[in-house]
Amino acid sequence: MMWLALTGAIVVEVFATLALRASDGLRRKVWLGPVVAGYVASFYLLWLALSCGVPVGIAYGIWTACGVALVAVLARFLFREPLTPVMMLGIALIASGVFTIELAGVTH
Template sequence: MMWWALAGAIGSEVLATLALRASDGFRRKAWLLPVATGYVLSFYLLWLTLSLGMPVGIAYGVWTACGVALVAVVARVLFRDPLTWRMGLGIALIMAGVLTIELGAVAR
């Protein structure tokens, strides 16, 4: 259950961030509600994940790493934002770091 809550937190945060980009600096007012709703839902689901017993280092690490990676890839597709090989390397390093933290927590 906690992994489903975390997945929901990641998804809603990614959607909110993409809506923030689509709002064009809040000049397009129609995107304000999806931004606010997405972030509130994301923090609620992150709180739920933590209350279900996931360690904060794991939850936050996975949440941020997946958020960074997904936003970068989807923004490339939707908004034609840059996604260079260096950015891809950075995403891979972030994910490797989170995996290392998670494996370290399991090894206790």
Template sequence: MWLLLAGAIVVEVAATLSLRASDGFRKKIWLIPVVLGYLVSFALLSTSLSLGMPVGIAYGVWSACGVALVAVLGKYLFAEPLTWLMGLGIGFIIAGVLTIELVGSVH
């Protein structure tokens, strides 16, 4: 389950970065990894859910990791800003997802 979710995250981040690289769809070649990436990412996410992962945990981890990775990689690949305050926000997102994970796993 977790390996599938990790794959979904990596592929979704690649698709999102490809979307940025497409420059508002002006560079059409980037649409291929965008569309394929999102399709594969949702398929992997769906499979991890079908194997029993709770949707709140899966989606929380998927979205939080996606936000954090896109923000950090966007800084290095596209020279986008990443301030300490944005880093703090990413930390809060991670803390929130960890809280959901810890509370969600207690029955």
């Protein structure tokens, strides 16, 4: 249940962030509802994952790292934003950092 809640938090947060980008600085009001609802739902699901026992450092690390990576990749296709080799290296470094934190959390 806890990993399902965390996965849901990630998916909904990515959707909300992409909706925020689609809103063009909130000038396109039709996106305001999905942005607000998405972030509220994402924080609720993150809270649920934490209350089910996922350590906060691990949950937040996974949530943010997956969010950054997915938004960068999806924005490349949806909004034709750049995704350079240096950006991809940054995503890989974020992922390896989260993996390292998770491994350290497992040993305790």
